[in-house]
Amino acid sequence: MTVDRLHPSHAASESPTHKRMRRLFLQAGLAVAIPALPVQAAQGRRQLTVATFPLLDEILKAALPAWRRIHPNVDIQIVSRQYGDHHTAMTTALSTAVRLPDVMALESSYVGRFAQGGGLDDLAKEPYRIDRFRSRLVPYAYDQAINRRGAVVAMPADIGPGTLLYRSDLYAKAGLTEADFTASWDAFVEAGIKLKATTGAYLVSNAQTVKDIVIRTGLRPGEGLYFDQESRVLVNSSRFVRAFELARKVRRNKLDARVGAWSNEWAEGFRRGTLASDLSGAWMAGQMANWVAPATKGLWRAAHLPERTFVGYGGSYYAIPRRATPENKALAWELIQLLTLDRAQQFAAFKSQDAFPALLETFDDPFFADPLPFLGGQPARLLWRDAARKITATQVHKQTNFADEVIGTELDNVLDHGKDIGRALADAERLLLRRAHR
Amino acid sequence: MRLPSFLRLSPRWAPYVFISPFLILFAIFGVFPLLFSLYLAFQSWEPTSGLQAMEYVGLGNFAFALEDEWFWKSLKNTAWLALASGVPQHLVAIPLAVFIHNSFKRLRDGVIGAYFLPYITSTVAIAIMFSSLFSKDFGLINAGLHSLFGVENVDWLGKAENIKPAVAFIVFWRYLGFNVVLYLAALQTIPKDLYEAADMDGAGRWQQFFHITLPSLKPMILFGVMLSVIGGLQLFEEPFILTGGKGGIDQSAMTSAMYLYRMAFDFNDFGGASAMSWLLFALVVLMTWLTNRAFRPRGGSV
Numbered sequence: 001m002t003v004d005r006l007h008p009s010h011a012a013s014e015s016p017t018h019k020r021m022r023r024l025f026l027q028a029g030l031a032v033a034i035p036a037l038p039v040q041a042a043q044g045r046r047q048l049t050v051a052t053f054p055l056l057d058e059i060l061k062a063a064l065p066a067w068r069r070i071h072p073n074v075d076i077q078i079v080s081r082q083y084g085d086h087h088t089a090m091t092t093a094l095s096t097a098v099r100l101p102d103v104m105a106l107e108s109s110y111v112g113r114f115a116q117g118g119g120l121d122d123l124a125k126e127p128y129r130i131d132r133f134r135s136r137l138v139p140y141a142y143d144q145a146i147n148r149r150g151a152v153v154a155m156p157a158d159i160g161p162g163t164l165l166y167r168s169d170l171y172a173k174a175g176l177t178e179a180d181f182t183a184s185w186d187a188f189v190e191a192g193i194k195l196k197a198t199t200g201a202y203l204v205s206n207a208q209t210v211k212d213i214v215i216r217t218g219l220r221p222g223e224g225l226y227f228d229q230e231s232r233v234l235v236n237s238s239r240f241v242r243a244f245e246l247a248r249k250v251r252r253n254k255l256d257a258r259v260g261a262w263s264n265e266w267a268e269g270f271r272r273g274t275l276a277s278d279l280s281g282a283w284m285a286g287q288m289a290n291w292v293a294p295a296t297k298g299l300w301r302a303a304h305l306p307e308r309t310f311v312g313y314g315g316s317y318y319a320i321p322r323r324a325t326p327e328n329k330a331l332a333w334e335l336i337q338l339l340t341l342d343r344a345q346q347f348a349a350f351k352s353q354d355a356f357p358a359l360l361e362t363f364d365d366p367f368f369a370d371p372l373p374f375l376g377g378q379p380a381r382l383l384w385r386d387a388a389r390k391i392t393a394t395q396v397h398k399q400t401n402f403a404d405e406v407i408g409t410e411l412d413n414v415l416d417h418g419k420d421i422g423r424a425l426a427d428a429e430r431l432l433l434r435r436a437h438r
Numbered sequence: 439m440r441l442p443s444f445l446r447l448s449p450r451w452a453p454y455v456f457i458s459p460f461l462i463l464f465a466i467f468g469v470f471p472l473l474f475s476l477y478l479a480f481q482s483w484e485p486t487s488g489l490q491a492m493e494y495v496g497l498g499n500f501a502f503a504l505e506d507e508w509f510w511k512s513l514k515n516t517a518w519l520a521l522a523s524g525v526p527q528h529l530v531a532i533p534l535a536v537f538i539h540n541s542f543k544r545l546r547d548g549v550i551g552a553y554f555l556p557y558i559t560s561t562v563a564i565a566i567m568f569s570s571l572f573s574k575d576f577g578l579i580n581a582g583l584h585s586l587f588g589v590e591n592v593d594w595l596g597k598a599e600n601i602k603p604a605v606a607f608i609v610f611w612r613y614l615g616f617n618v619v620l621y622l623a624a625l626q627t628i629p630k631d632l633y634e635a636a637d638m639d640g641a642g643r644w645q646q647f648f649h650i651t652l653p654s655l656k657p658m659i660l661f662g663v664m665l666s667v668i669g670g671l672q673l674f675e676e677p678f679i680l681t682g683g684k685g686g687i688d689q690s691a692m693t694s695a696m697y698l699y700r701m702a703f704d705f706n707d708f709g710g711a712s713a714m715s716w717l718l719f720a721l722v723v724l725m726t727w728l729t730n731r732a733f734r735p736r737g738g739s740v
Contacts, residue, residue, distance in 0.1 A: 088703065095485040113706065117487030258596075265575070323488065398484075402705045405684070412687050416598070431507060438482075438502065438707060 051101035094119035112396025115147035122151035143393030154317035158355035160281035214243035226403035281313030289374035499713035512697035520670025523609035535621035553615030565679035624658035
């Protein structure tokens with residue numbers, strides 16, 4: 001899993017997983033400000049402040065011994081807040097330039113949001129020159145941090161490749177093979193009809209999750225989801241019509257359980273086998289195994305998303321605020337490199353917190369081929385590694401959050417009140433047009 | 439022991455020094471944010487770029503707000519909720535206050551306390567409690583409706599048309615006791631001899647209520663309705679917590695106060711949000727003035 005699974009639901013995150021994040025965010029619970037080390041009065045000691053959130057803070061803490069070996073005189077102060085609070089605090093810190101940390105952790109949807117302004121240092125410039133490391137990083141994770149002006153505002157630390165988790169026993173009972181339901185989105189929905197008829201199980205938790213991924217299917221690299229580079233609105237297009245039609249087909253055939261992610265009914269559905277599949281990040285397998293439905297161990301399998309759709313479900317980044325203490329920037333950059341370019345550190349995070357590495361050098365490790373007991377011994381990390389290489393970055397627009405919500409609302413109108421899809425998308429387009437250039 | 443003269447407070451300055459803690463705090467947390475939001479209402483600002491990034495846009499934000507569909511939608515939601523929760527509050531509170539006033543002697547304080555309790559309870563606790571009461575499959579409200587009237591389970595918080603009544607009910611429940619207390623206070627000021635005289639003249643209970651009680655309560659009704667209008671237009675916490683901060687399906691419980699908060703913190707548009715907050719302020723002033731006019735006695739002033 002990536003660290004993202006701990007994030008709460010927020011307005012409209014870039015990934016469709018935002019709702020799922022809430023439960024774990026609540027579990028991870030306490031907002032703690034941990035002064036890592038007592039402030040030393042000794043001469044020559046320096047301090048670097050890192051603002052972060054759970055579980056990224058755990059990863060950072062685990063990296064401290066390695067840091068002390070390189071810089072015994074530089075203390076790291078970790079300021080950890082809950083996911084939502086952290087990003088609000090960072091917005092405030094950037095807007096006023098008061099109490100800015102030296103290193104700022106950011107969740108991927110916020111990278112896009114913060115990249116619009118000029119609050120973060122361009123890591124492509126001297127003295128950072130992040131382009132030197134480009135070939136060592138998962139391509140989409142790197143590209144996602146490039147803003148419209150070509151500046152690279154953050155360094156990727158971990159990623160969340162998207163995957164389809166499914167109950168192999170239920171699908172087998174319905175006489176369906178993996179090829180039957182992953183060939184295309186239409187095949188997926190058709191399989192769902194068969195599955196429902198034979199086993200009574202729902203295909204997905206909510207029709208919205210299907211829409212969320214289908215609108216991301218077939219995007220060209222760098223193409224925007226809702227807006228293009230010139231802020232033209234893209235929602236009144238075949239991509240959205242198809243997503244809405246598929247979601248409507250799911251609803252009309254009663255293939256979705258109509259439950260919100262992370263709700264009690266949702267977890268219960270996985271436990272009782274009334275929910276037969278889930279579209280989400282690779283980390284979801286760990287969640288299922290750990291607490292959602294541990295008793296279903298061995299029954300699940302992972303596959304690429306239907307129609308070989310490759311999307312990222314969140315990820316974490318590190319950035320350096322432009323107006324942070326200038327003397328600390330070199331050290332801050334060194335710390336970021338330790339966390340993101342050091343094979344041992346990236347692996348430690350993968351093993352302890354399921355943070356899927358953004359560093360390509362880790363990808364040749366035999367660890368990826370280990371069988372996963374929850375998935376019936378399937379070496380699924382190989383699958384996710386393959387997906388990670390194929391995901392492409394999507395351009396984030398300033399109004400992405402708003403667009404997410406408008407599209408979700410219009411789909412609700414279509415599903416609940418039978419609104420015509422063409423009209424729903426035209427209404428969404430009109431709303432977005434008014435905002436596109438704000 | 440006498441203090442050295444430079445430490446002594448002259449009577450001339452003493453009042454200012456003593457009142458200064460409030461004034462300083464008020465200036466920092468009251469006046470400054472007000473002025474800052476007024477300033478912001480005329481700026482376009484990408485907050486993560488820093489304070490220098492503000493750009494003067496004149497009345498652009500106001501024009502945007504007035505043409506924004508969601509702003510109007512939120513105003514309609516607000517008006518709906520204010521009416522649906524506000525009107526019953528007073529229609530129930532007045533008879534209830536009269537009933538408590540006439541029927542309870544020894545238990546009076548306890549009864550008032552029971553009605554007043556929701557008002558002083560934390561909104562968060564209330565919203566959490568009601569979200570479990572309103573739960574579709576496991577909620578007490580659906581269970582009660584089902585056993586009493588055989589009603590199918592209602593998806594209170596998951597369907598656009600049900601969210602508003604649910605929120606309105608909570609607001610009604612919460613502020614009813616406050617209004618009862620207001621009216622009870624007013625009832626105590628009505629001279630007893632008015633009722634005695636009415637009894638002598640043979641006026642019945644209803645006549646006494648409509649011709650003595652209600653007219654005497656009028657100033658308090660004005661005050662109570664005004665508070666309800668202001669509170670209704672600023673409604674935020676209950677729908678915010680109950681709908682996870684978003685306003686629910688189709689934003690049907692997203693009030694104006696919620697929307698302008700979301701404009702700033704969810705959609706990163708602080709300028710637009712500030713403009714909307716000033717428009718909302720103007721509306722509150724206007725509605726308060728209209729309420730005042732509506733209740734003013736003919737040819738006199740309250």
